[in-house]
Structure formats: structure tokens, C-alpha cells
Amino acid sequence: xxxxxxxTIANQSGKQQRYALxxxxxxxxxxxxxxxxxxxxxxHTASDQIAxxxxxxxxxxxxxxxxxxxxxxxxxxxxxxxxxxxxIVHMDGTQSPGTTLSMTVIDxxxxxxxxxxxxxxxNAFEIDTDDSFTYEEAVKYNYAIGxxxxxxxGDTGAIFTFTPHPNTVYxxxxxxxxxVTATELEIGQLVDPSTLGKTVEVDFTKEVSGLxxxxxxxxxxxxxxx
Numbered sequence: 460x461x462x463x464x465x466x467t468i469a470n471q472s473g474k475q476q477r478y479a480l481x482x483x484x485x486x487x488x489x490x491x492x493x494x495x496x497x498x499x500x501x502x503h504t505a506s507d508q509i510a511x512x513x514x515x516x517x518x519x520x521x522x523x524x525x526x527x528x529x530x531x532x533x534x535x536x537x538x539x540x541x542x543x544x545x546x547i548v549h550m551d552g553t554q555s556p557g558t559t560l561s562m563t564v565i566d567x568x569x570x571x572x573x574x575x576x577x578x579x580x581x582n583a584f585e586i587d588t589d590d591s592f593t594y595e596e597a598v599k600y601n602y603a604i605g606x607x608x609x610x611x612x613g614d615t616g617a618i619f620t621f622t623p624h625p626n627t628v629y630x631x632x633x634x635x636x637x638x639v640t641a642t643e644l645e646i647g648q649l650v651d652p653s654t655l656g657k658t659v660e661v662d663f664t665k666e667v668s669g670l671x672x673x674x675x676x677x678x679x680x681x682x683x684x685x
Contacts, residue, residue, distance in 0.1 A: 464514040464663050466639065468673045468681075470504045476641050476675060478502045480512055481650050482618050483636040483660075485606055486583070489629035496652070497617040498644045499608065499637075515609050518543050518633050520560050520586055521617060522569045525601035539570050540607055543584040545633070559585040562604060562623065564592040569602045569623075583632040586623075594624050606633050617647055635663040639673060639681060657681055 470476050480500040487494060502510035519540045543558035557579035561572040569592075579585035586604055596602070605620030618633065640658040644650055652658065659681035661671045672684040 462516050464516070464635075464637075464661075464666075464669050464671070466512040466514070466637075466661060466671045466673065468502065468504070468510040468512070468639065468675060470506060470508050470510065470675050471677065472641075472675045472679060473506050473677050475505050476503075477643055478504070478510055478512075478639055478675075479642045479644050479650070480514070480637055480639050481652075483634045483638065485619050485634050486632040487621070487629060488580075489627045490624040494605070494619055494621040495649050496619055498642075498646050498648050498650050499616050499618050501644075501646055512639075514637065516635075517609050518545065518584070519607040519609075520558070520571065520584060520631075521603070521605050521607040521620065522562055522571055523603050524569065525603050525620075541571055541574075546579045546581045546583055548581045554581055556580070557584045559587065562586050562588045564596075564602065567600060569604065580630045580632070583630040586629045586631065588623050588625050588627050588629070590625050592625055594622070597622050597624070604629070606631055608633075637661045637663075641675070641679075641681075659683060 468478055479498045481496050481498050484494055500512045502512055504510045520543050522539045546557035547555045556577040559575040559578050561575055563572050603620040604623045606618045608618055638658045638660055640655045659673055673681055674684055675681050
């Protein structure tokens with residue numbers, strides 16, 4: 460599987476467009492919660508231009524605060540990020556667990572303490588929360604943890620975040636499926652897929668070359684070219 464995914468968008472819609480990319484929700488085990496997707500990359504093109512988006516398969520555990528009550532268009536202020544490795548199952552069936560982090564709250568600030576003994580599941584990393592906060596406090600003060608990745612300019616962009624529960628073990632397994640749509644949302648903002656217009660799904664478990672070409676036609680449809 461490629462370490463860098465590349466998406467090309469040919470804007471043949473007849474008008475200027477702004478495109479946004481976000482990921483499908485990752486698999487998360489732990490206390491049930493909805494979780495929130497974020498715009499991870501954007502591209503702005505005039506009619507008949509081509510946009511390019513690169514996605515690096517490098518992941519971060521994120522810990523921070525929502526800027527306000529979570530909702531469409533809200534950003535996350537990142538307090539801390541840690542690069543993580545995912546658990547691996549080898550050809551002989553043995554497993555190498557991935558990064559495991561401990562999350563705590565000190566003086567109202569969510570933060571990671573130290574890496575623990577590696578024990579995450581295959582294709583996942585792990586965040587273990589302690590008893591330094593209550594779920595009610597997490598909701599009231601907009602605590603957030605989740606998955607991030609390298610964004611434009613060297614920053615870490617949020618991919619998926621949620622409000623943590625205390626004393627919970629979370630296994631987070633990032634997805635290789637992304638969605639592209641035309642929207643004015645900015646990088647980092649929360650996105651509700653049900654409110655968007657037409658989208659196209661890019662599943663890099665099927666696009667094994669790591670390359671995908673999308674055409675945005677005058678009918679406003681976004682179609683992957685094979």
C-alpha cells in the first residue's frame with residue numbers, strides 16, 4: 460500500500476470551485492460516542508484547472524479543546540500531538556502492537572503524559588484516559604481527543620475527534636477511505652456529511668496505485684476516472 464495517496468481533481472464544472480477532503484470515520488473501540496469528522500485538505504481552482512491533493516499515511520494522536528461547543532464549522536485547538544505507529548500483523552501471524560498513550564487533564568488542560576507499554580490492536584493506536592476528569596467536565600470545557608495527520612504547511616490537521624470519557628481504553632484505527640466535495644469549509648472545521656452536496660468516495664484499498672483522478676462535470680457530479 461502506498462505511503463502517499465494522490466488525488467487529482469479536474470474542474471470541468473464551468474465555474475470556480477473550492478474542494479474539501481475529509482476521511483471516513485475511523486473504527487474506535489471504547490465508550491460509545493458519535494465522533495466528529497474534520498476537513499483535512501482543501502484545493503481552490505478556476506474552471507478548467509486541475510487541483511492536486513496529497514495525503515501522507517502518517518498519523519498523530521491529538522489532544523486538545525474544541526474552540527466552542529462541537530458543531531459544523533467548529534475547529535479544534537490542538538494542545539498536544541504525538542506521532543503514532545499502528546499495530547501490525549506480520550505474515551507469520553505474529554503481531555507488533557502500536558503506540559499506546561496515557562491522557563490526563565491538569566489545570567483544565569487535556570494532555571498526554573507518557574507513552575506506555577505498546578499494546579494497541581492491529582491497524583490501530585491506543586489512548587488510555589485516567590480519572591483526572593469527569594465526562595461532564597469534558598463536555599462543559601470542550602475536551603477533545605482523536606486522530607490527526609500532516610496538513611499543509613507542516614501543521615497537524617484534525618481528521619476525527621470526540622469527547623473523551625474518563626477511565627477508558629480507546630483503540631483508534633484510521634481509515635484509507637476519503638470523501639471529496641465542493642464546499643466553502645476550511646481545513647480543520649467540523650463537517651457533517653449529511654449537510655453537504657454531491658460527494659465522491661475515494662477508497663485507497665481499491666485504488667491500489669495510490670492515485671485517484673476525479674472529474675467534476677457541468678452536471679455537478681464528481682466521478683472517479685478508471
